[in-house]
Amino acid sequence: MSGYKDQLIIDKLVTGRIALLLKHPFFGNLATRLKLVNADDWCPTAGTDGRHFFYNTKFIDSLTPKETEFLFGHEVLHNVFEHMLVRIGDRDPQLWNIAADYAVNQILKDANIGDMPKGAKGENKGFQDDKYKDWASERIYDDLFKTAKKNGKKFLEKLGELMDDHQEWGEGEGEGKGGDKANTPGKGKPTYTKEELKKIRDEVKEAMVSAAQSTGASNLPGALQRLVSDLTEPKMDWREILQQQIMSTIKSDYTWMRPSRKSWHTSAILPGQANDEMIDICLALDASGSISDQQCKEFLTEVKNIMDQYKDFRIHLWSFDTKVFNPQVFTPDNSEDLLNYELGSGGGTEFECNWEYMKEEGIEPKKFVMFTDGWPFDSWGDEHYCDTIFLINNPYERNIEAPWGMTVQYDED
Numbered sequence: 196m197s198g199y200k201d202q203l204i205i206d207k208l209v210t211g212r213i214a215l216l217l218k219h220p221f222f223g224n225l226a227t228r229l230k231l232v233n234a235d236d237w238c239p240t241a242g243t244d245g246r247h248f249f250y251n252t253k254f255i256d257s258l259t260p261k262e263t264e265f266l267f268g269h270e271v272l273h274n275v276f277e278h279m280l281v282r283i284g285d286r287d288p289q290l291w292n293i294a295a296d297y298a299v300n301q302i303l304k305d306a307n308i309g310d311m312p313k314g315a316k317g318e319n320k321g322f323q324d325d326k327y328k329d330w331a332s333e334r335i336y337d338d339l340f341k342t343a344k345k346n347g348k349k350f351l352e353k354l355g356e357l358m359d360d361h362q363e364w365g366e367g368e369g370e371g372k373g374g375d376k377a378n379t380p381g382k383g384k385p386t387y388t389k390e391e392l393k394k395i396r397d398e399v400k401e402a403m404v405s406a407a408q409s410t411g412a413s414n415l416p417g418a419l420q421r422l423v424s425d426l427t428e429p430k431m432d433w434r435e436i437l438q439q440q441i442m443s444t445i446k447s448d449y450t451w452m453r454p455s456r457k458s459w460h461t462s463a464i465l466p467g468q469a470n471d472e473m474i475d476i477c478l479a480l481d482a483s484g485s486i487s488d489q490q491c492k493e494f495l496t497e498v499k500n501i502m503d504q505y506k507d508f509r510i511h512l513w514s515f516d517t518k519v520f521n522p523q524v525f526t527p528d529n530s531e532d533l534l535n536y537e538l539g540s541g542g543g544t545e546f547e548c549n550w551e552y553m554k555e556e557g558i559e560p561k562k563f564v565m566f567t568d569g570w571p572f573d574s575w576g577d578e579h580y581c582d583t584i585f586l587i588n589n590p591y592e593r594n595i596e597a598p599w600g601m602t603v604q605y606d607e608d
Contacts, residue, residue: 204252205231211263218264219308221415224406225274226267237384242360243270243279244385245395249360258312265309269321269359272299274399275422278332279362286336290343292361294336296322301330302416312358321358329417333570333595341573400426425594433586433603437564438501440584440601444474444561474508477553477560477581482514483544485568486588490605491538494566494586499533511558512536517543517572519552544570550577566605569595 208231216223226248234242234249242249248270258266273279278295300311300323312320327335342350362384387395407415407423415423478498480491495512502508510533513522525533549565552558562582569587575598576583583600596602 201233201252204250204255207255207258207260207263208248208250211260211267214260215264215267215308219268219306220410221406221419222268222271222308224409225271225402228402229270234384238360240357240359241266241270242362243274244362244387245274245279245399247385259310261310262312263309265303265311266358268303268306268308269296269299272302273359275403275419276332277396277399287340287343290339291332291336292357293322294332294339295361296357297324297327297335298330298332301325301327302418306416320356322356331418331595337572421596422594433605434497436601436603437497437584437586440562440564440582441474441476441498441501444476474502474505475561476508477511477558477563478513479519479549479563479565479567480512480514480538481544481565481567482516482520482539483568483570484540485570486538486566488538490588491536491566492534494605495533495536499530502527502530511560513549513552514539515545515548515552517545518548522552544568544572546571546576547574550580553580569597569602575599 212223212226214223215226229243229248230246232247232249233252235251235253238249238251240251240254248267255263273295276295276299278299300321303309304311304323305328311323327338330338404423404426407419407427478495480486480494486494498510502510507527508525508530510525511522512525512533513519521537521539523536544567546565546567549563553560553563560581562584563580564584564586566586566588568589569585570589575585578599583597584603585597585600586603586605587595587597588605589595
């Protein structure tokens, strides 16, 4: 393409970003920080890696001004939700990309940002369905997966098509070729090491908070308000919340008969707690691969430290995937063995099996704690059976919120 034509495309993109900045400042702020890069040699439409806006000149030339605004908003949201920077794990890549597009396109439609690009027959080129309003990408994926499993993937052909290029930017532990080389047309798609991807994530988060502060977080769509809130509002450590929730299951008084262990290293004699009730809780460990052995041990160590403060307790502990396995019961008599519990491994993740197991065994805990990645295959379980805490460890999607119960984010030091 001639230099003159290429300049016209750049002018069109710059104009689209300015329009977005004037109409929707949050989106415009994040769009203007992306470097425009001609990617005719490898990108058929458009794409982003969190730092750059890659484009194909023919594709951009086919868009109207409002469709260009929509496209920028689309790429901005992919960055905000880290769709392009996370591993999809055992998910179907095509379904995951479609789910991500459904999520971001719905937000753009609800916020009245530009126009979705049209196909050759005048229909919307991308994926959008009001059914998915306020749905997270993971929930949309699960819905699509069930439909695909029932009807086959042919049903996807009737839904639409991806309007941009979805890439996996990571290159594992190998050498990346990102940075300045991404600005050189004809050099192919850039790749990044894990360290570089982490820097990109941090840059996007910093830019998002800055954009929200300058435009007003209260003016953002609900999903974005939650993201900004998670980044800016102080959070209690998961250990503190876990201790508070376990302690809330009993009524406590104080006595001078049993000193607190915390006072043993001092010369002062402090009162210990005298509890008239037994702590009775259930712990379930997601064995689908979301929890490492080290994280499991850290979690169980924290539980044991809490239990050591009490006279009597009963812990029902098990692992699960699509069913419960390796169930064990711990009391003060064998509490030392708690730290030797083996997580095991499994496949699939069905939360319902935990409630089915408790009902079959006649177990009615005062508190049920599930340590999981927050990606159930279907239902989150029975919200009416017992008080439930979802301790979520998911490095790929940091803002998963359970639809009921209490959600606590697991953060490593």
